[in-house]
Amino acid sequence: MPKRDIYWNPILETLPIEKLRALQLKKFKRIVEWAYNNSPFYRKLYKDAGLEPGDIKTFNDIKKVPKTDKGMLRDVQSRPPFPYGDILAVPLSEVTEFRQTSGTTGIPVYQADTWQDWEWWAECWSYILYAQGYRDTDRVFIPFGYNIFVAFWAGHYAAEKIGCEVVPGGVLDTEARILKMKELKCNAFMATPTYVLGMADTARKIGIDPVKDLYVKRITCAGEPGASILTTKRRMEDAWGAKVYDHVGATEIGAWSYECTSQPGGLHVNEAFFLVEIEDIETGEIIDEPGKNGKMVITAFDRIGKPCIRFDSKDVIRWADYSCDCGRTFRIADGGIVGRTDDITKVKGVLLAPTAIEEVVRSISELSNDYQVVVSKKGDIDDILLEIELRPGYEDKKEEILNHLKDQLRVRINLGFRVSIHPFGSLPRYEVKAKRFKDLRKLTREEGH
Amino acid sequence: MKEMKEIEILDNKIRELRKVAEDVMVEGAEIEAVKRNTKRILASITMLELNVCDVKEIF
Numbered sequence: 060m061p062k063r064d065i066y067w068n069p070i071l072e073t074l075p076i077e078k079l080r081a082l083q084l085k086k087f088k089r090i091v092e093w094a095y096n097n098s099p100f101y102r103k104l105y106k107d108a109g110l111e112p113g114d115i116k117t118f119n120d121i122k123k124v125p126k127t128d129k130g131m132l133r134d135v136q137s138r139p140p141f142p143y144g145d146i147l148a149v150p151l152s153e154v155t156e157f158r159q160t161s162g163t164t165g166i167p168v169y170q171a172d173t174w175q176d177w178e179w180w181a182e183c184w185s186y187i188l189y190a191q192g193y194r195d196t197d198r199v200f201i202p203f204g205y206n207i208f209v210a211f212w213a214g215h216y217a218a219e220k221i222g223c224e225v226v227p228g229g230v231l232d233t234e235a236r237i238l239k240m241k242e243l244k245c246n247a248f249m250a251t252p253t254y255v256l257g258m259a260d261t262a263r264k265i266g267i268d269p270v271k272d273l274y275v276k277r278i279t280c281a282g283e284p285g286a287s288i289l290t291t292k293r294r295m296e297d298a299w300g301a302k303v304y305d306h307v308g309a310t311e312i313g314a315w316s317y318e319c320t321s322q323p324g325g326l327h328v329n330e331a332f333f334l335v336e337i338e339d340i341e342t343g344e345i346i347d348e349p350g351k352n353g354k355m356v357i358t359a360f361d362r363i364g365k366p367c368i369r370f371d372s373k374d375v376i377r378w379a380d381y382s383c384d385c386g387r388t389f390r391i392a393d394g395g396i397v398g399r400t401d402d403i404t405k406v407k408g409v410l411l412a413p414t415a416i417e418e419v420v421r422s423i424s425e426l427s428n429d430y431q432v433v434v435s436k437k438g439d440i441d442d443i444l445l446e447i448e449l450r451p452g453y454e455d456k457k458e459e460i461l462n463h464l465k466d467q468l469r470v471r472i473n474l475g476f477r478v479s480i481h482p483f484g485s486l487p488r489y490e491v492k493a494k495r496f497k498d499l500r501k502l503t504r505e506e507g508h
Numbered sequence: 509m510k511e512m513k514e515i516e517i518l519d520n521k522i523r524e525l526r527k528v529a530e531d532v533m534v535e536g537a538e539i540e541a542v543k544r545n546t547k548r549i550l551a552s553i554t555m556l557e558l559n560v561c562d563v564k565e566i567f
Contacts, residue, residue, distance in 0.1 A: 068559050070511065070514075070515060070559070070560065070563055071559065071563065074563070078563075078566050078567070081566040082562060082563060082566050085562070085565065085566060086562065173551075174547065174548060174551050175550075175551040175554050177551075178552060178554070178555050179554075179555065182555050182558070182559075331558075332558070361558055
Protein backbone atom coordinates (compact mmCIF):
# COMPACT_ATOMS: atom_id res chain seq x y z
CA MET A 60 0.00 0.00 0.00
CA PRO A 61 1.68 3.26 -1.08
CA LYS A 62 2.15 5.90 1.58
CA ARG A 63 -0.51 8.59 1.62
CA ASP A 64 2.01 11.43 1.51
CA ILE A 65 3.00 10.71 -2.09
CA TYR A 66 -0.32 12.20 -3.26
CA TRP A 67 -1.40 15.83 -3.53
CA ASN A 68 -4.89 14.56 -2.75
CA PRO A 69 -5.11 10.89 -1.72
CA ILE A 70 -8.93 11.08 -1.70
CA LEU A 71 -9.19 11.79 -5.43
CA GLU A 72 -6.03 10.11 -6.70
CA THR A 73 -6.91 6.71 -5.24
CA LEU A 74 -10.67 6.87 -5.70
CA PRO A 75 -12.14 3.45 -6.66
CA ILE A 76 -12.94 3.35 -10.38
CA GLU A 77 -16.73 3.19 -10.00
CA LYS A 78 -16.67 6.24 -7.70
CA LEU A 79 -14.36 8.05 -10.10
CA ARG A 80 -16.78 7.45 -12.98
CA ALA A 81 -19.70 8.65 -10.83
CA LEU A 82 -17.74 11.80 -9.96
CA GLN A 83 -16.94 12.39 -13.63
CA LEU A 84 -20.58 12.06 -14.70
CA LYS A 85 -21.71 14.44 -11.99
CA LYS A 86 -19.06 17.00 -12.95
CA PHE A 87 -19.72 16.61 -16.67
CA LYS A 88 -23.42 17.38 -16.15
CA ARG A 89 -22.50 20.39 -14.01
CA ILE A 90 -20.18 22.00 -16.59
CA VAL A 91 -22.61 21.37 -19.47
CA GLU A 92 -25.39 23.02 -17.49
CA TRP A 93 -23.09 25.93 -16.61
CA ALA A 94 -22.09 26.43 -20.25
CA TYR A 95 -25.69 26.14 -21.47
CA ASN A 96 -26.89 28.75 -19.00
CA ASN A 97 -24.00 31.20 -19.33
CA SER A 98 -22.28 30.90 -22.71
CA PRO A 99 -24.30 31.96 -25.80
CA PHE A 100 -21.96 29.90 -28.01
CA TYR A 101 -22.54 26.66 -26.09
CA ARG A 102 -26.26 27.35 -25.68
CA LYS A 103 -26.67 27.66 -29.46
CA LEU A 104 -24.44 24.65 -30.12
CA TYR A 105 -26.55 22.47 -27.83
CA LYS A 106 -29.91 23.89 -28.89
CA ASP A 107 -29.04 23.31 -32.56
CA ALA A 108 -28.26 19.69 -31.69
CA GLY A 109 -31.58 19.38 -29.82
CA LEU A 110 -29.78 18.82 -26.54
CA GLU A 111 -30.79 20.04 -23.10
CA PRO A 112 -28.45 19.55 -20.13
CA GLY A 113 -31.08 17.35 -18.48
CA ASP A 114 -30.74 14.87 -21.35
CA ILE A 115 -27.42 13.69 -19.97
CA LYS A 116 -28.27 10.92 -17.52
CA THR A 117 -25.64 8.24 -18.06
CA PHE A 118 -22.07 7.98 -19.29
CA ASN A 119 -23.39 6.80 -22.67
CA ASP A 120 -25.27 10.09 -23.10
CA ILE A 121 -21.99 12.04 -23.09
CA LYS A 122 -21.27 11.18 -26.71
CA LYS A 123 -24.51 12.93 -27.72
CA VAL A 124 -22.97 16.23 -26.66
CA PRO A 125 -21.56 18.08 -29.71
CA LYS A 126 -17.79 18.36 -29.86
CA THR A 127 -15.83 21.59 -30.19
CA ASP A 128 -12.56 22.22 -31.99
CA LYS A 129 -9.95 24.89 -32.49
CA GLY A 130 -11.64 26.19 -35.66
CA MET A 131 -14.80 26.94 -33.65
CA LEU A 132 -12.76 28.69 -30.96
CA ARG A 133 -11.18 30.87 -33.65
CA ASP A 134 -14.54 31.65 -35.31
CA VAL A 135 -16.22 32.86 -32.12
CA GLN A 136 -13.49 35.46 -31.70
CA SER A 137 -15.04 37.56 -34.47
CA ARG A 138 -18.08 38.10 -32.25
CA PRO A 139 -18.34 40.25 -29.08
CA PRO A 140 -17.24 40.49 -26.37
CA PHE A 141 -13.79 41.39 -27.70
CA PRO A 142 -11.43 39.55 -27.95
CA TYR A 143 -12.88 36.20 -26.82
CA GLY A 144 -16.31 36.06 -28.46
CA ASP A 145 -19.59 34.78 -27.10
CA ILE A 146 -18.13 31.53 -25.82
CA LEU A 147 -17.37 33.50 -22.67
CA ALA A 148 -19.50 32.26 -19.77
CA VAL A 149 -18.80 35.11 -17.34
CA PRO A 150 -19.00 38.90 -17.63
CA LEU A 151 -15.80 40.35 -19.10
CA SER A 152 -15.18 42.11 -15.77
CA GLU A 153 -14.61 38.67 -14.19
CA VAL A 154 -11.70 37.87 -16.52
CA THR A 155 -8.35 38.39 -14.82
CA GLU A 156 -6.01 36.41 -17.07
CA PHE A 157 -5.25 36.63 -20.77
CA ARG A 158 -3.23 33.95 -22.55
CA GLN A 159 -3.13 32.81 -26.16
CA THR A 160 -2.10 29.75 -28.11
CA SER A 161 1.17 29.86 -30.01
CA GLY A 162 -0.55 29.90 -33.38
CA THR A 163 1.47 26.91 -34.64
CA THR A 164 -1.58 25.60 -36.50
CA GLY A 165 -3.20 28.92 -37.50
CA ILE A 166 -4.67 32.08 -35.98
CA PRO A 167 -4.00 32.13 -32.21
CA VAL A 168 -6.86 31.34 -29.87
CA TYR A 169 -7.32 33.88 -27.08
CA GLN A 170 -7.93 32.34 -23.69
CA ALA A 171 -9.85 34.05 -20.90
CA ASP A 172 -9.60 32.89 -17.30
CA THR A 173 -11.23 34.18 -14.14
CA TRP A 174 -9.27 34.26 -10.89
CA GLN A 175 -11.02 31.03 -9.90
CA ASP A 176 -9.86 29.50 -13.19
CA TRP A 177 -6.34 30.62 -12.44
CA GLU A 178 -6.53 28.98 -9.01
CA TRP A 179 -7.73 25.88 -10.83
CA TRP A 180 -4.74 25.98 -13.24
CA ALA A 181 -2.40 26.10 -10.25
CA GLU A 182 -4.36 23.30 -8.60
CA CYS A 183 -4.01 21.04 -11.65
CA TRP A 184 -0.28 21.78 -11.74
CA SER A 185 0.00 21.06 -8.02
CA TYR A 186 -1.14 17.50 -8.75
CA ILE A 187 1.63 17.30 -11.36
CA LEU A 188 4.48 18.73 -9.32
CA TYR A 189 3.60 16.91 -6.11
CA ALA A 190 3.45 13.59 -7.99
CA GLN A 191 6.92 14.37 -9.35
CA GLY A 192 8.34 14.85 -5.89
CA TYR A 193 8.32 18.65 -5.52
CA ARG A 194 8.10 19.65 -1.85
CA ASP A 195 8.44 22.78 0.29
CA THR A 196 12.17 22.16 0.65
CA ASP A 197 12.82 22.64 -3.09
CA ARG A 198 14.25 25.72 -4.76
CA VAL A 199 12.76 25.72 -8.25
CA PHE A 200 14.16 27.68 -11.17
CA ILE A 201 11.84 28.69 -14.00
CA PRO A 202 13.81 29.51 -17.16
CA PHE A 203 10.80 30.80 -19.05
CA GLY A 204 9.95 34.06 -20.81
CA TYR A 205 6.83 34.90 -18.71
CA ASN A 206 4.75 36.13 -21.61
CA ILE A 207 1.40 35.68 -23.33
CA PHE A 208 1.84 31.90 -23.54
CA VAL A 209 0.62 29.93 -20.53
CA ALA A 210 3.58 27.47 -20.58
CA PHE A 211 5.17 27.51 -17.13
CA TRP A 212 3.10 30.31 -15.56
CA ALA A 213 0.88 27.78 -13.82
CA GLY A 214 3.93 25.70 -12.87
CA HIS A 215 5.27 28.78 -11.10
CA TYR A 216 2.03 29.33 -9.16
CA ALA A 217 1.70 25.63 -8.33
CA ALA A 218 5.26 25.42 -7.04
CA GLU A 219 4.44 28.38 -4.78
CA LYS A 220 1.24 26.65 -3.66
CA ILE A 221 3.20 23.52 -2.73
CA GLY A 222 5.54 25.76 -0.75
CA CYS A 223 8.62 25.62 -2.97
CA GLU A 224 10.89 28.62 -3.23
CA VAL A 225 10.48 29.81 -6.81
CA VAL A 226 13.20 31.63 -8.72
CA PRO A 227 11.84 33.27 -11.90
CA GLY A 228 14.41 33.15 -14.70
CA GLY A 229 12.45 35.50 -16.98
CA VAL A 230 14.54 37.76 -19.19
CA LEU A 231 17.93 36.23 -18.41
CA ASP A 232 19.76 34.60 -21.31
CA THR A 233 20.70 30.91 -21.13
CA GLU A 234 24.18 31.48 -19.71
CA ALA A 235 22.89 33.85 -17.04
CA ARG A 236 20.17 31.34 -16.14
CA ILE A 237 22.71 28.57 -15.66
CA LEU A 238 24.92 30.79 -13.53
CA LYS A 239 21.92 31.81 -11.39
CA MET A 240 20.91 28.16 -10.94
CA LYS A 241 24.48 27.42 -9.83
CA GLU A 242 24.68 30.43 -7.52
CA LEU A 243 21.38 29.59 -5.80
CA LYS A 244 21.85 25.80 -5.86
CA CYS A 245 18.43 25.32 -7.46
CA ASN A 246 17.44 21.66 -7.37
CA ALA A 247 14.60 21.58 -9.92
CA PHE A 248 13.49 23.37 -13.06
CA MET A 249 10.86 23.31 -15.79
CA ALA A 250 11.43 23.66 -19.55
CA THR A 251 10.67 22.18 -22.95
CA PRO A 252 12.79 19.11 -23.83
CA THR A 253 14.52 21.13 -26.55
CA TYR A 254 15.56 23.76 -24.04
CA VAL A 255 16.56 21.21 -21.39
CA LEU A 256 19.07 19.75 -23.87
CA GLY A 257 20.12 23.18 -25.14
CA MET A 258 20.79 24.42 -21.60
CA ALA A 259 23.06 21.45 -20.93
CA ASP A 260 25.03 22.20 -24.12
CA THR A 261 25.37 25.87 -23.12
CA ALA A 262 26.45 24.94 -19.60
CA ARG A 263 29.23 22.74 -20.94
CA LYS A 264 30.35 25.51 -23.33
CA ILE A 265 30.95 27.81 -20.36
CA GLY A 266 32.78 25.10 -18.45
CA ILE A 267 29.94 23.95 -16.21
CA ASP A 268 29.12 20.24 -16.07
CA PRO A 269 25.39 20.07 -15.27
CA VAL A 270 25.85 16.69 -13.54
CA LYS A 271 28.83 17.61 -11.34
CA ASP A 272 28.59 21.38 -10.95
CA LEU A 273 24.85 21.96 -10.62
CA TYR A 274 22.36 20.63 -8.08
CA VAL A 275 19.35 19.67 -10.21
CA LYS A 276 17.49 16.55 -9.06
CA ARG A 277 14.28 16.83 -11.09
CA ILE A 278 13.10 18.48 -14.29
CA THR A 279 9.52 18.89 -15.45
CA CYS A 280 8.92 19.13 -19.18
CA ALA A 281 6.08 20.52 -21.25
CA GLY A 282 5.35 21.81 -24.71
CA GLU A 283 6.83 18.96 -26.75
CA PRO A 284 6.53 15.16 -26.56
CA GLY A 285 10.26 14.61 -25.85
CA ALA A 286 10.02 13.67 -22.19
CA SER A 287 7.76 10.75 -23.12
CA ILE A 288 10.10 9.61 -25.91
CA LEU A 289 12.40 7.22 -24.11
CA THR A 290 15.56 8.04 -26.08
CA THR A 291 15.10 11.80 -25.57
CA LYS A 292 14.23 11.35 -21.90
CA ARG A 293 17.47 9.35 -21.41
CA ARG A 294 19.51 12.05 -23.12
CA MET A 295 18.06 14.67 -20.79
CA GLU A 296 18.53 12.52 -17.68
CA ASP A 297 22.12 11.74 -18.65
CA ALA A 298 22.89 15.36 -19.47
CA TRP A 299 21.66 16.61 -16.09
CA GLY A 300 22.05 13.61 -13.79
CA ALA A 301 18.42 14.24 -12.83
CA LYS A 302 15.01 12.63 -13.17
CA VAL A 303 12.98 14.03 -16.06
CA TYR A 304 9.20 13.98 -15.87
CA ASP A 305 6.62 14.75 -18.51
CA HIS A 306 3.25 16.41 -18.30
CA VAL A 307 0.79 17.43 -20.99
CA GLY A 308 -1.54 20.38 -21.07
CA ALA A 309 -2.83 22.99 -23.48
CA THR A 310 -3.92 26.61 -23.29
CA GLU A 311 -7.54 25.86 -24.25
CA ILE A 312 -7.75 22.77 -22.03
CA GLY A 313 -5.58 22.97 -18.92
CA ALA A 314 -2.89 20.67 -17.52
CA TRP A 315 -4.60 17.30 -17.81
CA SER A 316 -1.93 14.64 -17.32
CA TYR A 317 1.30 13.91 -15.53
CA GLU A 318 4.05 11.41 -15.02
CA CYS A 319 4.70 10.38 -11.42
CA THR A 320 7.99 9.39 -9.78
CA SER A 321 7.34 5.72 -10.64
CA GLN A 322 7.74 6.66 -14.34
CA PRO A 323 5.40 3.89 -15.54
CA GLY A 324 5.93 4.62 -19.24
CA GLY A 325 2.92 6.87 -19.60
CA LEU A 326 1.05 9.77 -18.08
CA HIS A 327 -1.71 9.62 -15.47
CA VAL A 328 -4.79 11.44 -16.69
CA ASN A 329 -6.16 13.64 -13.91
CA GLU A 330 -9.60 12.06 -14.17
CA ALA A 331 -11.01 13.98 -11.21
CA PHE A 332 -10.58 17.23 -13.12
CA PHE A 333 -10.86 16.10 -16.75
CA LEU A 334 -12.81 13.66 -18.85
CA VAL A 335 -10.64 12.11 -21.55
CA GLU A 336 -12.40 10.17 -24.28
CA ILE A 337 -10.46 8.41 -27.02
CA GLU A 338 -12.22 8.27 -30.36
CA ASP A 339 -11.47 5.92 -33.20
CA ILE A 340 -10.09 8.18 -35.95
CA GLU A 341 -12.04 6.39 -38.68
CA THR A 342 -15.35 5.46 -37.03
CA GLY A 343 -15.66 7.97 -34.20
CA GLU A 344 -16.47 5.14 -31.77
CA ILE A 345 -15.20 5.58 -28.21
CA ILE A 346 -12.21 3.36 -27.46
CA ASP A 347 -12.02 2.01 -23.92
CA GLU A 348 -9.71 -0.93 -24.52
CA PRO A 349 -5.96 -0.44 -24.01
CA GLY A 350 -3.41 -0.32 -26.78
CA LYS A 351 -5.54 1.17 -29.54
CA ASN A 352 -4.64 4.63 -30.84
CA GLY A 353 -7.36 7.24 -31.26
CA LYS A 354 -7.84 10.96 -31.03
CA MET A 355 -8.47 12.62 -27.73
CA VAL A 356 -11.69 14.44 -26.96
CA ILE A 357 -11.40 16.22 -23.64
CA THR A 358 -13.52 18.11 -21.13
CA ALA A 359 -12.23 20.31 -18.34
CA PHE A 360 -14.83 19.93 -15.60
CA ASP A 361 -14.14 23.05 -13.59
CA ARG A 362 -13.03 25.80 -15.96
CA ILE A 363 -15.81 28.38 -15.90
CA GLY A 364 -14.68 31.52 -17.77
CA LYS A 365 -14.27 29.88 -21.15
CA PRO A 366 -15.47 26.31 -20.74
CA CYS A 367 -13.73 23.50 -22.60
CA ILE A 368 -16.26 20.76 -23.29
CA ARG A 369 -15.69 17.76 -25.56
CA PHE A 370 -12.81 19.52 -27.27
CA ASP A 371 -11.27 17.63 -30.20
CA SER A 372 -7.61 18.24 -29.39
CA LYS A 373 -6.20 16.40 -32.46
CA ASP A 374 -3.81 14.61 -30.09
CA VAL A 375 -3.43 10.87 -30.64
CA ILE A 376 -3.27 8.81 -27.46
CA ARG A 377 -4.02 5.27 -26.25
CA TRP A 378 -4.90 3.76 -22.90
CA ALA A 379 -2.19 1.71 -21.21
CA ASP A 380 -2.69 -1.99 -20.49
CA TYR A 381 -0.76 -1.64 -17.23
CA SER A 382 -1.32 0.16 -13.96
CA CYS A 383 1.22 2.10 -11.95
CA ASP A 384 2.76 0.98 -8.69
CA CYS A 385 2.18 4.48 -7.26
CA GLY A 386 -1.37 3.36 -6.46
CA ARG A 387 -3.15 6.12 -8.38
CA THR A 388 -6.36 4.88 -9.94
CA PHE A 389 -6.27 7.53 -12.69
CA ARG A 390 -5.85 5.76 -16.04
CA ILE A 391 -2.55 6.05 -17.91
CA ALA A 392 -2.08 7.43 -21.42
CA ASP A 393 0.57 4.97 -22.64
CA GLY A 394 3.64 6.81 -23.96
CA GLY A 395 1.99 10.21 -23.51
CA ILE A 396 0.91 11.93 -26.70
CA VAL A 397 1.87 9.49 -29.43
CA GLY A 398 1.07 11.82 -32.33
CA ARG A 399 -1.29 14.43 -33.67
CA THR A 400 -3.93 13.79 -36.29
CA ASP A 401 -2.77 16.91 -38.12
CA ASP A 402 0.97 15.97 -37.84
CA ILE A 403 0.74 12.44 -39.11
CA THR A 404 1.37 12.69 -42.79
CA LYS A 405 1.84 10.29 -45.66
CA VAL A 406 5.29 10.27 -47.21
CA LYS A 407 5.87 7.89 -50.12
CA GLY A 408 2.61 6.23 -49.09
CA VAL A 409 3.83 5.50 -45.56
CA LEU A 410 2.16 7.09 -42.51
CA LEU A 411 4.83 9.10 -40.74
CA ALA A 412 4.73 10.67 -37.26
CA PRO A 413 7.54 13.18 -36.57
CA THR A 414 8.03 11.68 -33.09
CA ALA A 415 9.26 8.44 -34.71
CA ILE A 416 12.16 10.30 -36.33
CA GLU A 417 13.05 11.95 -33.03
CA GLU A 418 13.10 8.55 -31.37
CA VAL A 419 15.63 7.22 -33.92
CA VAL A 420 17.89 10.30 -33.98
CA ARG A 421 18.03 10.56 -30.20
CA SER A 422 18.88 6.85 -29.88
CA ILE A 423 22.26 7.40 -31.59
CA SER A 424 24.59 8.94 -29.05
CA GLU A 425 27.09 10.23 -31.64
CA LEU A 426 24.46 12.59 -33.07
CA SER A 427 23.84 16.02 -31.54
CA ASN A 428 20.45 16.90 -30.04
CA ASP A 429 19.47 19.00 -33.01
CA TYR A 430 18.14 17.86 -36.34
CA GLN A 431 15.70 18.93 -39.02
CA VAL A 432 13.41 17.08 -41.43
CA VAL A 433 12.31 18.52 -44.77
CA VAL A 434 9.69 16.78 -46.88
CA SER A 435 9.31 18.02 -50.45
CA LYS A 436 8.26 16.87 -53.90
CA LYS A 437 10.79 15.99 -56.57
CA GLY A 438 8.53 15.79 -59.57
CA ASP A 439 5.78 13.40 -58.54
CA ILE A 440 7.86 11.68 -55.91
CA ASP A 441 8.07 12.58 -52.21
CA ASP A 442 11.54 13.36 -50.97
CA ILE A 443 12.47 13.24 -47.31
CA LEU A 444 15.68 14.86 -46.14
CA LEU A 445 17.01 14.44 -42.62
CA GLU A 446 19.61 17.02 -41.61
CA ILE A 447 21.75 16.08 -38.64
CA GLU A 448 24.89 17.12 -36.79
CA LEU A 449 27.62 14.87 -35.41
CA ARG A 450 28.81 15.57 -31.90
CA PRO A 451 32.38 16.95 -31.84
CA GLY A 452 35.02 14.21 -31.94
CA TYR A 453 33.08 11.76 -34.13
CA GLU A 454 33.89 13.23 -37.58
CA ASP A 455 36.17 10.33 -38.56
CA LYS A 456 33.38 7.83 -37.90
CA LYS A 457 31.00 9.72 -40.19
CA GLU A 458 30.31 6.92 -42.70
CA GLU A 459 29.76 4.28 -40.02
CA ILE A 460 27.31 6.50 -38.11
CA LEU A 461 25.51 7.47 -41.29
CA ASN A 462 24.99 3.85 -42.31
CA HIS A 463 23.74 2.95 -38.83
CA LEU A 464 21.28 5.87 -38.90
CA LYS A 465 19.96 4.95 -42.34
CA ASP A 466 19.49 1.34 -41.26
CA GLN A 467 17.57 2.39 -38.16
CA LEU A 468 15.35 4.72 -40.19
CA ARG A 469 14.57 1.96 -42.67
CA VAL A 470 13.87 -0.63 -39.98
CA ARG A 471 11.87 1.55 -37.60
CA ILE A 472 10.09 3.90 -40.00
CA ASN A 473 10.03 1.92 -43.24
CA LEU A 474 11.21 4.86 -45.27
CA GLY A 475 14.38 5.66 -47.18
CA PHE A 476 15.75 9.06 -46.12
CA ARG A 477 18.34 11.29 -47.73
CA VAL A 478 20.62 12.35 -44.91
CA SER A 479 22.91 15.37 -44.85
CA ILE A 480 25.46 16.06 -42.17
CA HIS A 481 26.04 19.63 -40.98
CA PRO A 482 28.79 21.10 -38.82
CA PHE A 483 28.04 20.91 -35.08
CA GLY A 484 26.09 23.98 -33.97
CA SER A 485 24.91 25.00 -37.43
CA LEU A 486 21.30 23.75 -37.40
CA PRO A 487 18.65 26.02 -35.82
CA ARG A 488 18.40 25.99 -32.00
CA TYR A 489 15.08 26.54 -30.25
CA GLU A 490 14.15 27.80 -26.79
CA VAL A 491 10.48 26.93 -26.68
CA LYS A 492 8.69 24.68 -29.17
CA ALA A 493 11.09 23.34 -31.76
CA LYS A 494 9.96 23.35 -35.38
CA ARG A 495 12.05 20.52 -36.75
CA PHE A 496 9.58 19.06 -39.25
CA LYS A 497 8.98 21.04 -42.42
CA ASP A 498 6.55 19.72 -45.01
CA LEU A 499 7.18 21.87 -48.07
CA ARG A 500 4.49 19.99 -49.99
CA LYS A 501 1.87 21.69 -47.79
CA LEU A 502 3.40 25.11 -48.48
CA THR A 503 3.29 24.50 -52.23
CA ARG A 504 -0.35 23.41 -51.98
CA GLU A 505 -1.32 26.41 -49.82
CA GLU A 506 0.50 28.90 -52.10
CA GLY A 507 -1.37 27.42 -55.04
CA HIS A 508 -4.75 28.44 -53.57
CA MET B 509 -15.32 4.14 6.47
CA LYS B 510 -12.46 6.08 8.04
CA GLU B 511 -12.03 8.01 4.81
CA MET B 512 -15.77 8.75 4.61
CA LYS B 513 -15.73 10.17 8.14
CA GLU B 514 -12.72 12.31 7.25
CA ILE B 515 -14.46 13.63 4.13
CA GLU B 516 -17.62 14.44 6.10
CA ILE B 517 -15.74 16.42 8.72
CA LEU B 518 -13.79 18.34 6.09
CA ASP B 519 -16.91 18.96 4.02
CA ASN B 520 -18.69 20.53 7.01
CA LYS B 521 -15.74 22.77 7.80
CA ILE B 522 -15.43 23.88 4.17
CA ARG B 523 -19.13 24.74 4.05
CA GLU B 524 -18.67 26.84 7.18
CA LEU B 525 -15.72 28.57 5.56
CA ARG B 526 -17.79 29.45 2.49
CA LYS B 527 -20.61 30.79 4.66
CA VAL B 528 -18.23 33.03 6.59
CA ALA B 529 -16.52 34.27 3.41
CA GLU B 530 -19.85 35.02 1.77
CA ASP B 531 -20.98 36.93 4.88
CA VAL B 532 -17.76 38.97 4.81
CA MET B 533 -18.38 39.69 1.13
CA VAL B 534 -21.87 41.03 1.87
CA GLU B 535 -20.81 43.05 4.91
CA GLY B 536 -17.74 44.49 3.18
CA ALA B 537 -19.28 45.00 -0.26
CA GLU B 538 -18.51 48.71 -0.25
CA ILE B 539 -14.90 48.30 0.80
CA GLU B 540 -12.86 47.37 -2.25
CA ALA B 541 -10.04 45.83 -0.18
CA VAL B 542 -12.49 43.53 1.60
CA LYS B 543 -14.40 42.64 -1.55
CA ARG B 544 -11.35 41.79 -3.67
CA ASN B 545 -9.52 39.82 -0.99
CA THR B 546 -12.67 37.87 -0.15
CA LYS B 547 -13.16 37.05 -3.83
CA ARG B 548 -9.73 35.43 -3.82
CA ILE B 549 -10.56 33.54 -0.64
CA LEU B 550 -13.76 32.26 -2.29
CA ALA B 551 -11.77 31.02 -5.29
CA SER B 552 -9.51 29.09 -2.90
CA ILE B 553 -12.56 27.70 -1.12
CA THR B 554 -13.80 26.46 -4.49
CA MET B 555 -10.55 24.51 -4.84
CA LEU B 556 -11.24 22.88 -1.46
CA GLU B 557 -14.73 22.00 -2.68
CA LEU B 558 -13.32 20.41 -5.86
CA ASN B 559 -10.87 18.39 -3.78
CA VAL B 560 -13.22 17.28 -1.02
CA CYS B 561 -16.90 18.29 -1.16
CA ASP B 562 -17.55 16.99 -4.68
CA VAL B 563 -16.51 13.53 -3.55
CA LYS B 564 -18.76 13.47 -0.51
CA GLU B 565 -21.87 13.35 -2.65
CA ILE B 566 -20.81 10.22 -4.53
CA PHE B 567 -20.02 8.08 -1.48
